Amino acid sequence: MKALASALRILDEFALRNEPLGVTELAERLGIQKSNVSKVLSTFRDNGYLYQDPITKKYLVGLNAFALGNNYINSNRLSRVSLPSMRKLVDDTGHSAVVSVMQGGDVIHVLAVEGRLFVDGRWRVGLWMPYHATSAGKVLLAFGAPNQLDYLLKTRGLPYVTAKTITDQRKFRNVVQKAEKNGFAISRGETLPGSSALAVPLFDGSPFAVATLGLICPEHLLTDEEADRLLPALQKCAREISLRLGAGTYPFGH
Amino acid sequence: MKALASALRILDEFALRNEPLGVTELAERLGIQKSNVSKVLSTFRDNGYLYQDPITKKYLVGLNAFALGNNYINSNRLSRVSLPSMRKLVDDTGHSAVVSVMQGGDVIHVLAVEGRLFVDGRWRVGLWMPYHATSAGKVLLAFGAPNQLDYLLKTRGLPYVTAKTITDQRKFRNVVQKAEKNGFAISRGETLPGSSALAVPLFDGSPFAVATLGLICPEHLLTDEEADRLLPALQKCAREISLRLGAGTYPFGH
DNA sequence: ACGGTCTGTTTCCCATATAGAAACGGGATA
DNA sequence: TATCCCGTTTCTATATGGGAAACAGACCGT
Known part of the structure; x- marks a missing residue:
């Protein structure tokens, strides 16, 4: 054809x-x-x-x-399962919640619930983002098929996006390793200056993460302390969604 | 091809x-x-x-x-212009705001901002709705090309959707005429039981309405008094958007 | 286990729809 | 008014897609 x-x-x-x-x-x-x-x-x-x-x-x-595109959301199990939990998360934290997936080395936000603490409108649902400049991408690589990271680094490299984007392969590997160990990743102005995000993996029973759940914040608000404060709520929400997606357990938080 | x-x-x-x-x-x-x-x-x-x-x-x-579909929103002038005003409207009224357009006799919601007074998730952005069962459809026909209503009634008729859907042609013509006179239309459970809406036209300088701005409410909340209360805010918002779209004046409210 | 009957996919070949080169027409610009 | 640029149309040889039937695999109820 x-x-x-x-x-x-x-x-x-x-x-x-x-x-x-x-x-x-x-x-x-x-x-x-x-x-x-x-x-x-x-x-x-x-x-x-x-x-x-x-x-x-x-x-x-x-x-x-x-x-047509909107039916992706409607027919998608991930979306149906995630939305209610995301709404609660947004109410609790005030930040915008977002669910993201990866395809062919690009990350895309499939679902978002806007929070009170409003970032700017340029991070948007349905836009392809480079895998290395988003917290979601780091998490999806940390909990994805093991050869995926190598493959992407070789074929795509780490192109410049903003001044804060990681472009050193060693450094990026370290970040991904840390994400795998800790169960979360952060990006600070790496996609879009002034906009930061905190992401954790979502599981559905298969060995690899199917998506991530993230919170988007103005960059100056997402200090390490704030991240520590947000993480439990985020992990609780991710556990809730993962279990409903068919995962047996959720390996982080409690 | x-x-x-x-x-x-x-x-x-x-x-x-x-x-x-x-x-x-x-x-x-x-x-x-x-x-x-x-x-x-x-x-x-x-x-x-x-x-x-x-x-x-x-x-x-x-x-x-x-x-791809999401780029409709992103590249669409209507969306860019409407969103900020819609957010204010939602803050003021508590209800969900929605912008809808018509194509080939079907209405589609292109943009929505969720309100605090939450309806159920089944009315959704990106779904085609029958022209005769939505407040948006009535308004778009009232302020659309004059032969459109005749054409749709002849070719599509008024199929049953819910028990409250208007299926009588005389009655539907009256409703559209009233919408043209008053500058707004209401639908109460005509698309989806329990869900009602109030819509006003949006203009861009051309003689016909290009879209509608609406508020979605739980059916029991949208009394006539509540509609009267909401209308000024809705019309103010519609005027704001219309002027920014290039309309010289907005013919309703003040 | 085992036919029978659903799926979705593949194979084959001929008619035909398609890709390509170049010509056309219409707005804008100068 | 002449030139440029862009989107569209024309024309033809050829590749390609559509149709009939065969294939493969999952599911079913015996």
């Missing part, structure tokens, strides 16, 4: 960059014929998956894609 | 029904060859747009579709 696959490669660009995209730039970037890109995009448009700005003629994500 | 279009028809089923779908049932429902459906679905799967349950072998929405 070559035609469909290449059409999806085009669509992927809209998943990665959230900005209007034109035929020519997509054709160049992907090395596909302009005429072909145009036909693919107009078909997506005619079916509601893309929307074409009538003035600029550029394309952006359409309503059907939106409706 | 026939192949892609038919692949998207298959994908549409996942946008409409949020449940695992199998090859055979899709092939039958859409009148497409089983082998073809299988190839299409596996291609979507290989590209992350669908996920295949390893046990049941059925397919459901995948992470890439989720990421």
Whole structure:
């Protein structure tokens, strides 16, 4: 199904960059014929998956894609199980709670409940984040398949994101090891300056973490003391979700 | 682009029904060859747009579709403009605020901010709702292209949804006319028993409403008096958003 | 255990839809 | 008004996707 696959490669660009995209730039970037890109995009448009700005003629994500994507949440067991516990966690801590998963070395927040202590709106559900710049990524590697970390370091490296992003492989391995030992990881302004996060793993009975549960805070608020204070509530919530997901036990906190 | 279009028809089923779908049932429902459906679905799967349950072998929405869909919100001007005002509205009223649009006679909630007075989780962002069973649909028809109502009544009718859904065409026309006169509409348990909503139009400078702003409440709370009490805040918020969207004036409230 | 009957997947081949090159048309810019 | 750039359309050879049927594997009730 070559035609469909290449059409999806085009669509992927809209998943990665959230900005209007034109035929020519997509054709160049992907090395596909302009005429072909145009036909693919107009078909997506005619079916509601893309929307074409009538003035600029550029394309952006359409309503059907939106409706489809939201069914991920609705049909997803993880989401159904996590939401109620997350709400409690947010009430208790005041911070925003977020559940994240990893695919192909990218982390994505699948579910968030906003807290009172509001960060800025730029960390958002549904955005792909680099694996090495998020607390969720560190935890997922610490509790993921053992060769995954090596593989990612080799194929992706540790690209610069912000001034605080870890770009040294030794250091990153240490951070992941510590996460495995302690059962949590922190990132401080490594994805987005001013925004920090604290994450713990979620298990479903399989040996590896399926997701993480995290709290997002303004960077200046997430001191080590505050992290210590938040950790028990976070772990309690993670245990609750994990047990409901089918895990026999939750190995951290009590 | 026939192949892609038919692949998207298959994908549409996942946008409409949020449940695992199998090859055979899709092939039958859409009148497409089983082998073809299988190839299409596996291609979507290989590209992350669908996920295949390893046990049941059925397919459901995948992470890439989720990421793509969320970019609708991120790249959408309506969302960016509305969110801050919605947060204030929720703080003021306690109810959940929601922005909805219509496409092809179906209403979809594109954005919601949860309130303290919590309804149940079954009204959800990203789900298609019938035009006649929501306050948003009534408002969008009242302030939409004039022939749209006739067209929808002729082609779609007023199917039964709940015991309270309006199924009489005269009555529905009256409700829409009243919405046009008053600048708001209400639905009480017409989509989902126990859940009511109050909606007003949003304008962007074009003659027709582009979206609605609504408040979702538990049905027993949305008395006529409560609606009267909520309306000024709702209209103030709608005016704020409309002006920022490019409307010259907002014709209701003050 | 064992057919029978559901799944989802693979194979095969021919008709046809598709990718590609180039031409077209329409806005913007100068 | 002429030039540029962009999205769309045209045209044709060829690769490719769609259809029929065979395959494989899980599940069922004997």
